[in-house]
Amino acid sequence: MKTIVIYKSKTGFTKKYAEWIAEELSADIFEASRVSADMLEAYDIVIYGGGLYAVGINGVKLITKNLDRLHGKKVVVFATGMSPRREETIAEIRSRNFTSEQLKTIRFFYLRGGFDYGKLKPFDRILMTLLKWKIQMKKELTPDEKGMLAVYDRPADFRRKEDIGEIISHVTSRTEGL
Numbered sequence: 001m002k003t004i005v006i007y008k009s010k011t012g013f014t015k016k017y018a019e020w021i022a023e024e025l026s027a028d029i030f031e032a033s034r035v036s037a038d039m040l041e042a043y044d045i046v047i048y049g050g051g052l053y054a055v056g057i058n059g060v061k062l063i064t065k066n067l068d069r070l071h072g073k074k075v076v077v078f079a080t081g082m083s084p085r086r087e088e089t090i091a092e093i094r095s096r097n098f099t100s101e102q103l104k105t106i107r108f109f110y111l112r113g114g115f116d117y118g119k120l121k122p123f124d125r126i127l128m129t130l131l132k133w134k135i136q137m138k139k140e141l142t143p144d145e146k147g148m149l150a151v152y153d154r155p156a157d158f159r160r161k162e163d164i165g166e167i168i169s170h171v172t173s174r175t176e177g178l
Helices: 013-025 087-097 122-136 143-151 161-172
Strands: 003-008 028-031 045-053 074-081 106-112
Touching (some): 106 161
Parallel strands (some): 003 028, 045 074, 074 106
């Protein structure tokens, strides 16, 4: 099966997962800006990864706007974020990024990434600083907000190669998708 792994990564966390997945599957790998919708048709398995920004998956429209071209293919989308893996987090990401109809074609996975303020571009730094100030003004913080403040000034990397196991199992199984 011909497989492509596509990623959009601002700070490298998603890119590393994409590299691990591509290596495990002997797949072609491309940064999203180098992929056209026409390219997708040449593959049997399409895997897309993007970082989370305000619960939106960075660049996922490449997949959702081209689902008609992906009919009969195995389609996987993974998102990376700093929050721990919890079912309520995953459900929120699914509902904010995909329709129930799209989820009939797309298999979604969440992988914990990390945070590195030093790797952010100026605009993203401004947004993160505003978020930090907003969180600091709150009287009671959620565990995720406390975690965000704890790693804001020092890089945090929660990636683990073994976390791609579910994706690899899904892609290599013969019972789902194709």
